[in-house]
Amino acid sequence: MLFSGVFFFCGHGRFHTDKIDLRMPTNDRTPLVAMIANYPKGTGYAWWLMERLWNEIAAAAADKGWQSVIVYPVDSVDDDTAKTSANSSRLGAFLSRGSIRDVIGIYSLVRQLNIHGIYLTDHPFFSWKYLILRLSGVRSIVVHDHTPGDRPPVTGIRGLVKRLLNTLPWITATLYIAISPLMRQRHILNARIPPSRIVTVTNGIIARDTLPNARELLLEKFGLSPDCYIVYLHPLPHNRWSRWFAGIAP
Numbered sequence: 001m002l003f004s005g006v007f008f009f010c011g012h013g014r015f016h017t018d019k020i021d022l023r024m025p026t027n028d029r030t031p032l033v034a035m036i037a038n039y040p041k042g043t044g045y046a047w048w049l050m051e052r053l054w055n056e057i058a059a060a061a062a063d064k065g066w067q068s069v070i071v072y073p074v075d076s077v078d079d080d081t082a083k084t085s086a087n088s089s090r091l092g093a094f095l096s097r098g099s100i101r102d103v104i105g106i107y108s109l110v111r112q113l114n115i116h117g118i119y120l121t122d123h124p125f126f127s128w129k130y131l132i133l134r135l136s137g138v139r140s141i142v143v144h145d146h147t148p149g150d151r152p153p154v155t156g157i158r159g160l161v162k163r164l165l166n167t168l169p170w171i172t173a174t175l176y177i178a179i180s181p182l183m184r185q186r187h188i189l190n191a192r193i194p195p196s197r198i199v200t201v202t203n204g205i206i207a208r209d210t211l212p213n214a215r216e217l218l219l220e221k222f223g224l225s226p227d228c229y230i231v232y233l234h235p236l237p238h239n240r241w242s243r244w245f246a247g248i249a250p
Contacts, residue, residue, distance in 0.1 A: 031116035033061045033068040036092045038121055041072050049203055050121065053144070057119055066116070095120070095129055103132050110136035122147055125191050126165050126172045134170055144177040144201075145187070153189035162192040177201050 035054045058068040071092045090109055094102045109115075110133065117140045118133065130141055154162055166172055176198045178184035184200045187193045211217065218230050 029114060031064075031066045032113050033057060033066055033117040033119065034091060034113075034115050035068065035070045035119045036095060036121070036123075037070055037072045038096075039073065054119075061117075069113075091115075091118075095123060098129065106132060107136040110138060116140065118142070120144065120173075125176065125187075125193060126168070128171060130172065131170045140174040142175045142177065143173040145183065146179055151186055151190040154192060159192055166191070166193050173197075175199065179203055 035057060037050070054070055061068045073092055073096075090102075090105065094106045098106070115133075115136075115138055118138055119142045121144050123143050125143060125145075133141065153159070172193075174197075176187060176193055178187055178198055178200045180202060181200055184195075184198050187198050188195050218224075219226060219228060222230065224230070
């Protein structure tokens, strides 16, 4: 199963574009992995995580002799990415807001680029669009769900319907990735996805060389007594304090 063993290595290293050939495929007979980005290049704090995931997927694809491409939204490409994603961006547009009118174009695009695998983030668990992709030649679809929140179990008739829908291979993903054991349980009990098609991959944390006296430095910095603890929370870790903390502690 495509990608089933890739994501367990995603917690290490930074994304470097020189490791990945991001040019549009030049050999239409070579299988291609398309990684669909939901937002423009460089948007938001989460892209550091996403880029590392894409890096691991692209590296695994290269090991198999496959090509790979990151598909940014069609209306957000800049001069650097226009050449790499002008055509393939139609695929992302189709998945986000496409209609029946786009089916023929998507079929031609998938066949032209020889897309065998698609990696999606926070996309629906089942969709008629997955059927179109599979009929076009896509063999594996992976949905990596990062959406937060607790959701109640779905039972009764509604739960039965969701369970039946998630057993239909044509309109569902090949593999689902949960970010924690709790979210995996949510997928099983709320989305009613078969457990055998869900894997858990926790978000990676970059290992840093922690200073031996990091705790003492922090306590001294804030004028706190030795028995105090510091808990730092910030939704966008890009400001001055974030960089300062990262410099002395993991």
